[in-house]
Amino acid sequence: MRVLILGVDGYLGWPLTLGLKAAGHHVGGVDCYNRRKWIREIGGQSATPIKSMPERLDALKEHFPGGAQFFEGDVTDYKFLAGVLEIFQPEAIVHLAEMPSAPYSMIDVEHCVSTHKNNLIGTLNLLFSMRDHCPKAHLVKLGTMGEYGTPNIPIPEGFFEVEYRGKRAELPFPRQASSWYHQTKVHDSNNIMMACRMWGLRCTDIMQGVVYGITTDEMRDDERLLTRFDFDQCFGTAINRFCAQAVIGSPLSPYGGGGQKRGFLPLCDSMTCLTLSVENPPALGEYRVFNQFAQVYKIQELAEKVQSAAADLGLMVDIINLENPRVEDESHLYQPDHQGLLDLGYVPTLDIKAQLTGVLSELIKHRQRISEVEQVLEPSIRWEGDITPCQPKDEQEGLTSDSETKALLSKAM
Amino acid sequence: MRVLILGVDGYLGWPLTLGLKAAGHHVGGVDCYNRRKWIREIGGQSATPIKSMPERLDALKEHFPGGAQFFEGDVTDYKFLAGVLEIFQPEAIVHLAEMPSAPYSMIDVEHCVSTHKNNLIGTLNLLFSMRDHCPKAHLVKLGTMGEYGTPNIPIPEGFFEVEYRGKRAELPFPRQASSWYHQTKVHDSNNIMMACRMWGLRCTDIMQGVVYGITTDEMRDDERLLTRFDFDQCFGTAINRFCAQAVIGSPLSPYGGGGQKRGFLPLCDSMTCLTLSVENPPALGEYRVFNQFAQVYKIQELAEKVQSAAADLGLMVDIINLENPRVEDESHLYQPDHQGLLDLGYVPTLDIKAQLTGVLSELIKHRQRISEVEQVLEPSIRWEGDITPCQPKDEQEGLTSDSETKALLSKAM
Numbered sequence: 001m002r003v004l005i006l007g008v009d010g011y012l013g014w015p016l017t018l019g020l021k022a023a024g025h026h027v028g029g030v031d032c033y034n035r036r037k038w039i040r041e042i043g044g045q046s047a048t049p050i051k052s053m054p055e056r057l058d059a060l061k062e063h064f065p066g067g068a069q070f071f072e073g074d075v076t077d078y079k080f081l082a083g084v085l086e087i088f089q090p091e092a093i094v095h096l097a098e099m100p101s102a103p104y105s106m107i108d109v110e111h112c113v114s115t116h117k118n119n120l121i122g123t124l125n126l127l128f129s130m131r132d133h134c135p136k137a138h139l140v141k142l143g144t145m146g147e148y149g150t151p152n153i154p155i156p157e158g159f160f161e162v163e164y165r166g167k168r169a170e171l172p173f174p175r176q177a178s179s180w181y182h183q184t185k186v187h188d189s190n191n192i193m194m195a196c197r198m199w200g201l202r203c204t205d206i207m208q209g210v211v212y213g214i215t216t217d218e219m220r221d222d223e224r225l226l227t228r229f230d231f232d233q234c235f236g237t238a239i240n241r242f243c244a245q246a247v248i249g250s251p252l253s254p255y256g257g258g259g260q261k262r263g264f265l266p267l268c269d270s271m272t273c274l275t276l277s278v279e280n281p282p283a284l285g286e287y288r289v290f291n292q293f294a295q296v297y298k299i300q301e302l303a304e305k306v307q308s309a310a311a312d313l314g315l316m317v318d319i320i321n322l323e324n325p326r327v328e329d330e331s332h333l334y335q336p337d338h339q340g341l342l343d344l345g346y347v348p349t350l351d352i353k354a355q356l357t358g359v360l361s362e363l364i365k366h367r368q369r370i371s372e373v374e375q376v377l378e379p380s381i382r383w384e385g386d387i388t389p390c391q392p393k394d395e396q397e398g399l400t401s402d403s404e405t406k407a408l409l410s411k412a413m
Numbered sequence: 414m415r416v417l418i419l420g421v422d423g424y425l426g427w428p429l430t431l432g433l434k435a436a437g438h439h440v441g442g443v444d445c446y447n448r449r450k451w452i453r454e455i456g457g458q459s460a461t462p463i464k465s466m467p468e469r470l471d472a473l474k475e476h477f478p479g480g481a482q483f484f485e486g487d488v489t490d491y492k493f494l495a496g497v498l499e500i501f502q503p504e505a506i507v508h509l510a511e512m513p514s515a516p517y518s519m520i521d522v523e524h525c526v527s528t529h530k531n532n533l534i535g536t537l538n539l540l541f542s543m544r545d546h547c548p549k550a551h552l553v554k555l556g557t558m559g560e561y562g563t564p565n566i567p568i569p570e571g572f573f574e575v576e577y578r579g580k581r582a583e584l585p586f587p588r589q590a591s592s593w594y595h596q597t598k599v600h601d602s603n604n605i606m607m608a609c610r611m612w613g614l615r616c617t618d619i620m621q622g623v624v625y626g627i628t629t630d631e632m633r634d635d636e637r638l639l640t641r642f643d644f645d646q647c648f649g650t651a652i653n654r655f656c657a658q659a660v661i662g663s664p665l666s667p668y669g670g671g672g673q674k675r676g677f678l679p680l681c682d683s684m685t686c687l688t689l690s691v692e693n694p695p696a697l698g699e700y701r702v703f704n705q706f707a708q709v710y711k712i713q714e715l716a717e718k719v720q721s722a723a724a725d726l727g728l729m730v731d732i733i734n735l736e737n738p739r740v741e742d743e744s745h746l747y748q749p750d751h752q753g754l755l756d757l758g759y760v761p762t763l764d765i766k767a768q769l770t771g772v773l774s775e776l777i778k779h780r781q782r783i784s785e786v787e788q789v790l791e792p793s794i795r796w797e798g799d800i801t802p803c804q805p806k807d808e809q810e811g812l813t814s815d816s817e818t819k820a821l822l823s824k825a826m
Contacts, residue, residue, distance in 0.1 A: 078522050109491050109541040113534050120533070120600075121526055124593075128522040131798060152582040153575070162566070162575045167746070169565040174584040175603065180537075183607060187533075187600040190588065194596060198740045198796055327611045333580070383611055385544060 003278055004028045004088050006075055006126070007096030008068070009053055010035050012142070012211065012270060014227040016094060018218035019271040020278070021064035028088045030081070030097065032074040034118070035228070035235075038104065044232035044376040047244060047366040048214065051224045059224035075122035082129035085137075092138045092278045093130070097122055098188075102146070102179035103325070103381040104234040112180040119184035120191070127195040138281035139203040140274060141192060143185045145263050145291060145336065147207060149176030150329050155336035158205065158289025178328055179383070196287035203286075204277045209293025212239030213267030213355065214362045227267075229363070232376035239264065241377060242303055243359045246310035246317050247367045248374060255379065256324030256393065258300025261334035263293030266355045269348060276344045290340040294348035309356035313364070321393040327383040416691055417441045417501050419488055419539070420509030421481070422466055423448050425555070425624065425683060427640040429507060431631035432684040433691070434477035441501045443494075443510065445487040447531070448641070448648075451517060457645035457789040460657060460779040461627065464637045472637035488535035495542035498550075505551045505691045506543070510535055511601075515559070515592035516738070516794040517647040525593040532597035533604070540608040551694035552616040553687060554605060556598045558676050558704060558749060560620060562589030563742050568749035571618065571702025591741050592796070602702075609700035616699075617690045622706025625652035626680030626768065627775045640680075642776070645789035652677065654790060655716055656772050659723035659730050660780045661787060668792065669737030669806065671713025674747035676706030679768045682761060689757045703753040707761035722769035726777070734806040740796040 003020050007013040008029025020027050031053065039045060051059070053070060061067030069088065073080040075097045085093075098119040099105065105115040123141070130137055148155045151174070161170045172193065175186040195201050219225035230236045231244030242252045265273070273292045282288040297305075303319045310317055324330065342348075349355060363370075379390045416433050420426040421442025433440050444466065452458060464472070466483060474480030482501065486493040488510045498506075511532040512518065518528040536554070543550055561568045564587070574583045585606065588599040608614050632638035643649045644657030655665045678686070686705045695701040710718075716732045723730055737743065755761075762768060776783075792803045 078526075109538060112537055112541070113491075116533055116537065117530070120529055124525055124529065125522060128525070151584060153577045153580040153584075160577060162577060164566045164573060164575060167566040171564060171566075171587040172589065174587050176585065177603070177607065178611075180604075180607075183600075183603055186603055187596075190590070190599055191593075191596055194590065194593075198591075199798070385612070 001091045001278065002026045002089060003092045003094065004030065004090035005094045005096065006030045007098070008070070009033060010096055011228050011230065013096045014056065015216045015219065015267060015271055016274055017060065017068055018225060019216060019275055021060065021068065022218050023275060028069040028071065028090065030071045030073060030075065030084055032072065034099070038099065039230060039235060042104070042232055042234050042376060043373060044230060044235065045369060045373055046228035047231055047363060047370050048226040048229045049366070049369065050226055050228045055224055059222055063222065063225070075125055076118060078125045078129065081125045082133060085129045085133040089134055090137050092140060092281065093126070094140045094274060094278065095123065095126060096142050098142065099181065101234040102181045105181035106179055106381055106383055107387070115180055116184055120187055123188045123191060127192065127201065130201055131199045135199065135201060136284060139192070139201065140277045141188065141203055141205050143189055143205050143207050144182060145207045145209045145293060146182040147175045147177050147186045147189060148173065148336070149178055150332040150334060151176060152333050157291050157337050157340050178326070193287045196285055200285040202282050202284050204282060204288045204290060206277065207289060207291045208270065209263030209265050210237045210239070211265055211267055211270045212237055212359065214359050216268050216271055231370060233379045233381065238299055239302055239306065242306040243356065243363055244370050245377060246306055246315050246360060247363045248370050249315065249317060250374065250377065251318040251320040252303045252306060253320055253322045254299045254303045255322055255326060257330045258298060258303060258321055259330045260299045260328060261296050261332065262299070263291070263296050263336060263338070265292065265294040266349050269294050273341050273346055276341060276346055280344050291336050291338040292341060293338055295350060295352070296334055296336070305352060306356055309353055310360055312357065313360055315360070322379060322390040323393055325379045325382040325390050414691065415439045415502060415504045417443065417503035417506045418509065419443045419506065420511070421483070422446055423509055424641050424643065426509045427469065428629045428632065428680060428684055429687055430473070430481055431638060432629060432688055434473065434481065435631050436688060441482040441484065441503065443484045443486060443488065443497055445485065447512070451512065452643060452645070452648060455517070455645055455647050455789060456786060457643060457648065458782060458786055459641035460644055460776060460783050461639040461642045462782065463639055463641045468637055472635055476635065476638065488538060489531060491538045491542065494538045495546060498542045498546040502547055503550050505553060505694065506539065507553045507687060507691065508536065508539060509555050511555065512594065514647040515594045518594035519592055519794050519796055520800070528593055529597055533600055536601045536604060540605065540614065543614055544612045548612065548614060549697060551691070552605070552614065553690045554601065554616055554618050556602055556618050556620050557595060558620045558622045558706060559595040560588045560590050560599045560602060561586065561749070562591055563745040563747060564589060565746050570704050570750050570753050591739065606700045609698055613698040615695050615697050617695060617701045617703060619690065620702060620704045621683065622676030622678050623650045623652070624678055624680055624683045625650055625772065627772050629681050629684055644783060646792045646794065651712055652715055652719065655719040656769065656776055657783050658790060659719055659728050659773060660776045661783050662728065662730060663787065663790065664731040664733040665716045665719060666733055666735045667712045667716045668735055668739060670743045671711060671716060671734055672743045673712045673741060674709050674745065675712070676704070676709050676749060676751070678705065678707040679762050682707050686754050686759055689754060689759055693757050704749050704751040705754060706751055708763060708765070709747055709749070718765060719769055722766055723773055725770065726773055728773070735792060735803040736806055738792045738795040738803050
C-alpha cells in the first residue's frame, strides 16, 4: 500500500516508517523538523542520539530496499501539501504532524495560538487537498484519549446512543478536553467528521492513550535508526519521564495525588495499532473512531511499577509527589471502551513490568544525555498561567494552592 | 455598566451600541472594518447607506451624551486587545467580532483557514486578556444555533443529563455543525468552556438563531445611525435575502425543498436578549448557554410569509426553489429549548407578519442599492467545493445531484 506519513521525523512517525517498510508497504514521509525546534526552544534534547533526516534515510535504505520518499515542508503550507499528495498519490495518510504537548500549549497566549494554527490549519489543508487530489485515500489521524476528558460515565469509541425526552439518537460523545493542545485535537475531530459527511472522505480518528517506550524491533540493530525519546516536562510522557528520572537517580514525580487514571500503551503496540488501521480502511464517507490503548492505570501505580522495575536493575529511587501544575480531577471514574482495534486483531501487551525493564535497560545507555539537561524534567508550566517550579506536595499540606481553590470552585458550580 | 463591544461596526454591534447607550450604559467599541472588506470582496454592499465610523460616532454623540469610546484594531492582535481591556476595564464584553458567514467560509481552503484564524484567535486572545486584565468581567459571546446541527432529539441549552450504561452525568450537548464557519463557533464554545473551568472566567455563550430586520427604535430618527443590511449569498440571512428579492421584484429563492427548520428572531429581539444577558451576569467561573430565538419556522414558510407581506404592499413576487448548495437535511426534527432568556424576562416578538411588513416598507427606500448589485443574491458557493450558480430545483427533478448523492451516502453509513 502507498502510505504517506505526515510528521515522519517524530517519536511515532519514524518507527512507523520502519514498521510499514518491514511490512512491505511503499512509504513516503513529510516533515519540517518542528519537533526538533520545539525541543531546542524549551532547552531539552532527545535521550537517544537521533540522526539527521538524511542520515536516517540512508540507514533506512540499507536495511529496507527502496527506503522512503521524503518531502521536506510544512503541512500548514497548503500548496506544498497539495503538491505532495498530487505527486505521491497515497492510499493511506497517517497524520502525526501536530504539536503534541499539553504543557507547551499552556505556556502563554503565543503558544496557545501557535498550537491552534499548527494543528488546525495542517488538518484543514490536508482535508482540502485530499478532497482535490486523492478523495479515496484513507486518513489515519492521531487524536488523543484526552479529548474525552473524565466524564462520570463510560467512554465509548467516538459515538453513543442515548435516549433523551423520549427520542433516541446516536450522537458524537461529548468532548471535554483539559488543555489547549487537547482542545485542538477536539477541533480537528469535529472538522474531520464534517469533511467525511460533506465530501465523502474516509477517516480513522485514533483516540490514543499515553505511549511509552524507546525502541521497536526494526531499530535495534542500527543506532542510526533510533527514534527520539523526550523526557522534558512538555514532550515527555508520564512513564518516559519516570524512566528518565530512574536512570539518573532522581525521585519519580507524579503530579498531585497520582490518582489520575489514563489509558497507556507501549510504543510497539502503537505501531501495531496504526498499522492495523492503515491496512483495514473504513468505507468511503465513514468517520471511524478507535480508542487506542492497552490498559488503564493510575499515575501513582505506574510510578510504583517504574520504581520496582528500576530496583530490579539496581536503581533505587524515591517517589515524591509534586503539586499538580494542571487543573484536573485526581479522582474520577474512567471506563473507556477499546474494542475496535481488538476486533481487527490487536493483542495488547499486558506485561508492563517487562516493558519497563526493557525501557530502563536501554535508557541507561543514554543517561549522560538526560543528566545534561535534567532541569527540563521539573514541572513549572501551570494551567493557571504562572511558570514557577512545582514543590513537593507534602510541603504544601495544610495550604490550599490556587490550583486546588479553582478545582474546588469548579466543583462547587 | 461598562460594556465593551467587539465588532461594534457590524450588523448587530452598532444597534447594540445604540441600545446600550439608550439604557444608560457606558459603551466602548472595537472594530477593524473586516465586515466592510468582506462585503467589498464578494461584490456586495449594504442596502442601507451606512456611514463611516467617525460619522457614526459623531451622530451617536449628538443623540446620546458621551457617545462611545472607539478603539480601531484587530482582535487577532493580542497586544492591541489586551491594551484595550487594560484601559477600558469592562464589566461586560460582548464579542461579535467574528466572520459570520457559512458560505464565505466554504469558498475554498483560504477562506476556511482565514475564518478559523479570525474567529479562534480572536476568542483565544480575548480569554487570555480577560484572565490577565479583567478576570471578573462577563463575556457575552455570540455563537449560533447552527452549532447543534439537527440531531434526532430535542436540543437543550448547552448541556443535558443522560444515563448511559447505568451511570448518569450532565454533559455538554454534542455539536454537529455543517459549515466551517459553524465549526469555528463550536471550537470557540469548547475553548471558552475550558477557560471558565480553568481560570474561573464567566461567560454567557449565546446560541443565536437567524436574525432578520433592518432598524431598531434608536436609529429611526437619523439616517446616520442606520446599521448595515446585507442581502448577498454570503452575509445576507434567509429572511433578509427574501425581503431584498421582494423589493426588487425578483423571485424568492429558498434552497432545496425549503423544509429546513431554524429558530428566527427579529433584530430588536436580538438587542433585547443581548442586553438582558449583559445586565444579568452568571457567577464567576460559570459557563452559561442561552438558545436565543423567538420561534422556529421552515424556510419555505418564511418565503411564503414574505411573499404575503410583500403582496399587501403591492409587491407581487414568485417563489422559485433552487438547488440546495449546502449539504444538509431538508426534513428533520427540530425541538430546541429556549428557556433561559424567557426566565430573564425576554418576551419574544411573535407577530412576524408585522415585522416583515416593517422590514419591507423600510427596505423599499433602498431598492436602488439592492438592484445595483443584485447578482450577489444568487447562490453559487456549493458545499462540495464548486462555485457554479444554483439552478431552479424543478429543472433538476429526475436528476440526482452530487449533493443528493452524498447526502444519501452519508445516510447509508
